[in-house]
Amino acid sequence: MSYQHEYQASIDHPQAFWKKQADKIQWFKEPSQILAKDANGIDRWFVDGELNTAYLALDYHVLNGRGDQVALIYDSPVTGSKRTYTYSELTEAVARTAGMLAAQGVEQGDRVIVYMPMIPEAAIAMLACARIGAVHSVVFGGFAPHELAVRIDDAEPKVIMTASCGIEVDRVIEYKPILDAAIDLAAHKVGCCLIYQRDTKTCDLTSGRDLDWAETLRHAQPADCATVKATDPLYVLYTSGTTGKPKGVVRDNGGHAVAMKYSMEVVYDMQVGDVFWAASDVGWVVGHSYIVYAPLIAGCTTVFYEGKPVRTPDAGSFWRVCEEYGVKGLFAAPTAFRAIRKEDPDCALAKKYDLSKLKTVFMAGERLDPPTYDWVIEHIQRPVVDHWWQTETGWAIAGNHMGLEPTAVKAGSVTRPSPGYNVQILDSKGKPVGRNEQGSIAIKLPLPPGCLPTIWGNHDRFVAGYLGTYDGYYITGDGGYLDDDNYLFVLGRTDDIINVAGHRLSTGEMEEVVAGHSAVAECAVIGRHSDLKGEEPLGLVLLKDGVDVDEDTLRQELVQRVRDQIGAVASFRDAVIVQRLPKTRSGKILRKVLRNIANNEEYQTPSTIDDPACLGEIEQTLSSKGLR
Ligand code: COA
Ligand code: AMP
Numbered sequence: 001m002s003y004q005h006e007y008q009a010s011i012d013h014p015q016a017f018w019k020k021q022a023d024k025i026q027w028f029k030e031p032s033q034i035l036a037k038d039a040n041g042i043d044r045w046f047v048d049g050e051l052n053t054a055y056l057a058l059d060y061h062v063l064n065g066r067g068d069q070v071a072l073i074y075d076s077p078v079t080g081s082k083r084t085y086t087y088s089e090l091t092e093a094v095a096r097t098a099g100m101l102a103a104q105g106v107e108q109g110d111r112v113i114v115y116m117p118m119i120p121e122a123a124i125a126m127l128a129c130a131r132i133g134a135v136h137s138v139v140f141g142g143f144a145p146h147e148l149a150v151r152i153d154d155a156e157p158k159v160i161m162t163a164s165c166g167i168e169v170d171r172v173i174e175y176k177p178i179l180d181a182a183i184d185l186a187a188h189k190v191g192c193c194l195i196y197q198r199d200t201k202t203c204d205l206t207s208g209r210d211l212d213w214a215e216t217l218r219h220a221q222p223a224d225c226a227t228v229k230a231t232d233p234l235y236v237l238y239t240s241g242t243t244g245k246p247k248g249v250v251r252d253n254g255g256h257a258v259a260m261k262y263s264m265e266v267v268y269d270m271q272v273g274d275v276f277w278a279a280s281d282v283g284w285v286v287g288h289s290y291i292v293y294a295p296l297i298a299g300c301t302t303v304f305y306e307g308k309p310v311r312t313p314d315a316g317s318f319w320r321v322c323e324e325y326g327v328k329g330l331f332a333a334p335t336a337f338r339a340i341r342k343e344d345p346d347c348a349l350a351k352k353y354d355l356s357k358l359k360t361v362f363m364a365g366e367r368l369d370p371p372t373y374d375w376v377i378e379h380i381q382r383p384v385v386d387h388w389w390q391t392e393t394g395w396a397i398a399g400n401h402m403g404l405e406p407t408a409v410k411a412g413s414v415t416r417p418s419p420g421y422n423v424q425i426l427d428s429k430g431k432p433v434g435r436n437e438q439g440s441i442a443i444k445l446p447l448p449p450g451c452l453p454t455i456w457g458n459h460d461r462f463v464a465g466y467l468g469t470y471d472g473y474y475i476t477g478d479g480g481y482l483d484d485d486n487y488l489f490v491l492g493r494t495d496d497i498i499n500v501a502g503h504r505l506s507t508g509e510m511e512e513v514v515a516g517h518s519a520v521a522e523c524a525v526i527g528r529h530s531d532l533k534g535e536e537p538l539g540l541v542l543l544k545d546g547v548d549v550d551e552d553t554l555r556q557e558l559v560q561r562v563r564d565q566i567g568a569v570a571s572f573r574d575a576v577i578v579q580r581l582p583k584t585r586s587g588k589i590l591r592k593v594l595r596n597i598a599n600n601e602e603y604q605t606p607s608t609i610d611d612p613a614c615l616g617e618i619e620q621t622l623s624s625k626g627l628r
Pocket of ligand 1: 280310333339364
């Protein structure tokens with residue numbers, strides 16, 4: 001099938017195109033209306049269709065003779081354990097867990113927060129919610145109590161599903177104190193927490209609130225698959241916005257299931273029985289889409305890995321897992337390969353393993369820098385596919401479509417728009433620009449199935465943040481250009497979001513935490529280039545008048561504040577005291593120039609600047625501290 005033909009069909013006749021894709025999944029009631037506006041005027045797919053996402057991921061395969069095929073492989077170097085689940089076993093575990101939730105009063109539409117390490121019970125919890133039509137909201141295990149509390153208050157869950165601990169290489173992270181602190185901080189009171197006790201470290205349960213997961217499960221009856229509407233929410237996943245309050249990206253059931261099935265074939269070239277490994281975490285969108293839902297809906301085997309690319313135990317673990325399970329498609333963030341490269345520059349460890357089943361390496365989550373791309377190509381000798389997407393879309397906006405018509409790669413490009421995505425580059429007035437001209441990357445409406453229809457509990461924020469800027473377009477928040485061959489080049493965010501080791505973080509949120517310190521009058525947090533993590537945050541701090549603090553002590557306190565309130569995952573390690581922050585005459589901090597200075601990039605002094613001399617001072621301060 002030619003890419004051009006498929007892409008054009010998706011843009012010219014979206015309803016016919018997506019009806020054909022929708023016919024490939026098993027509906028309880030087939031949709032007759034393919035695309036319609038909802039009460040908010042938002043395009044919705046398959047509006048009168050009915051289905052169940054967990055059924056598609058599990059029962060469907062059992063009923064079609066794949067019950068004995070391995071559905072999920074758990075590989076945990078941090079605990080030294082491995083376990084496999086066939087489709088039958090996983091279906092049974094999910095049905096019982098769904099029954100356990102129902103017994104706690106969880107009903108269709110209720111929210112359940114899943115705050116879990118990378119153990120199979122995390123996937124089981126997600127699928128169990130889907131089975132009974134409850135809405136899961138997974139919170140990444142590396143987030144601190146305050147972040148969990150914010151999500152509790154926004155999602156208002158009936159139940160929280162969690163574990164006694166997570167394991168970071170050789171460090172045990174106790175979850176119970178984090179859970180207790182978050183529940184204390186939150187205004188919404190959660191009546192029930194189901195706690196999975198791990199052998200590594202168990203925890204005491206709070207009586208009247210906490211239940212032992214395994215014990216409760218023993219008494220649970222399996223629950224059947226509920227029938228949900230295509231437009232009913234499957235999950236809410238919080239992601240960083242430009243303000244301190246994260247945004248709850250809503251994913252519906254119908255469009256998501258169709259998009260997951262389609263993308264497994266077209267983007268990743270995965271067929272029934274193939275082994276797919278997304279080396280990420282269920283706390284991120286990659287984990288939702290490509291550890292849990294898509295591989296299972298496609299009838300593949302998914303690898304569930306509790307470890308790091310390095311140090312668990314060494315930089316050969318990716319290659320070991322690929323050999324051991326016959327991985328055909330490996331998906332990870334570029335930072336993971338940079339970490340491997342740092343420890344094993346000649347990739348000697350890969351030579352120890354048989355990688356003959358590995359067909360393609362996929363990367364996303366942050367910019368793929370050419371040296372990392374070249375290194376993987378040189379040593380692994382497989383196609384490397386850079387593809388670009390975001391929590392909001394749930395699947396690739398652009399990539400090199402391995403199941404369609406793979407094409408020649410251009411350095412620095414994420415290749416071509418995926419079918420369904422009418423990608424346009426707009427100028428500041430919202431007019432499409434010419435080829436090779438930079439602008440804001442936007443998607444002409446309608447968005448394809450799978451993309452968000454709203455922000456949980458805050459539709460105005462969805463409209464204001466994504467749709468309100470340019471009439472008829474969704475803005476991605478990334479800037480870039482399309483070249484003469486319609487290849488897309490993503491140049492980075494146009495807002496204050498940074499990508500640290502493939503993790504999306506808000507500098508605005510870090511600024512709120514830093515500014516909360518009693519000595520700080522004002523601050524700016526910017527993304528500074530990091531060879532390993534892509535970007536790392538740097539705080540520039542202006543002290544309150546008359547405050548006298550030692551810079552090193554202040555830095556340590558600020559680092560601890562960010563760890564306590566956002567989490568270690570923010571990788572906030574550097575803060576410097578400055579005498580002034582560059583501002584416009586109307587008082588807005590000029591963060592872009594600060595980024596340019598910290599990254600040794602050329603910049604032009606903005607005409608709106610209040611006091612240009614301030615820039616030289618910042619340059620000097622950062623240089624003197626070795627921060628540029
Ligand atoms: N629970 C608790 N803490 C966590 C955590 C979790 N799930 N995940 C990360 N952290 C902690 C780390 O232990 C570390 O703590 P420290 O500052 O006390 O050492 C901190 O958060 C930063 O973590 P990370 O950015 O992962 O750095 P690292 O040095 O431990 O590892 C890499 C570096 C590159 C190996 C790692 O970032 C990695 O594997 N990246 C891939 C990311 C990825 O898959 N992203 C998903 C998008 S596809
Ligand atoms: P997240 O929502 O966490 O997946 O982060 C999405 C953001 O990560 C995007 O808006 C981009 O800024 C960045 N991103 C993701 N994939 C890529 C990629 N392949 N190339 C460049 N940036 C990327």
